[in-house]
Amino acid sequence: MSEVATSQDRRLRTRELIEHMLTERSHVLALLCRAGGLEPFKDEQPVQALLKEFCELLVDYIAVGHFGLYERIGDGRERRHGVRKLAEELYPEISDTTESVVAFNSKYEGGNAVLPNELSVDLSQLGEQLANRIELEDRLIERLQA
Numbered sequence: 001m002s003e004v005a006t007s008q009d010r011r012l013r014t015r016e017l018i019e020h021m022l023t024e025r026s027h028v029l030a031l032l033c034r035a036g037g038l039e040p041f042k043d044e045q046p047v048q049a050l051l052k053e054f055c056e057l058l059v060d061y062i063a064v065g066h067f068g069l070y071e072r073i074g075d076g077r078e079r080r081h082g083v084r085k086l087a088e089e090l091y092p093e094i095s096d097t098t099e100s101v102v103a104f105n106s107k108y109e110g111g112n113a114v115l116p117n118e119l120s121v122d123l124s125q126l127g128e129q130l131a132n133r134i135e136l137e138d139r140l141i142e143r144l145q146a
Helices: 003-036 044-074 081-108 116-144
Strands: none
Touching (some): 003 044, 003 116, 044 081, 081 116
């Protein structure tokens, strides 16, 4: 296979990873909005079901980025120096957002009792972390697609 074909194949796989991550991101943001509108004090069952679905999707979204895109760059499959350099700069902050997601997931995935005030605060903080992550990811995606 020629060098050009190999490069095109790598770029195609990167585009597919980006598209998958963006699709997962859309679903996460939609569920985040739905979860933010929940009233946990009214009926706990729908709250638990939505939080379970949200946590599963949230972890999937983070995994697509981490085990797909970032790992691909980190293990040397990305040859463009500018992309690797930007990824190295952004990864510590992206990693911080991952830790926040893991903490949220640990707290809410198991169907523990939901305290209305805590959920509201936790969703707000998670929303801020996700907004930061999205900004970082978009910078990296822009560089990858250049």
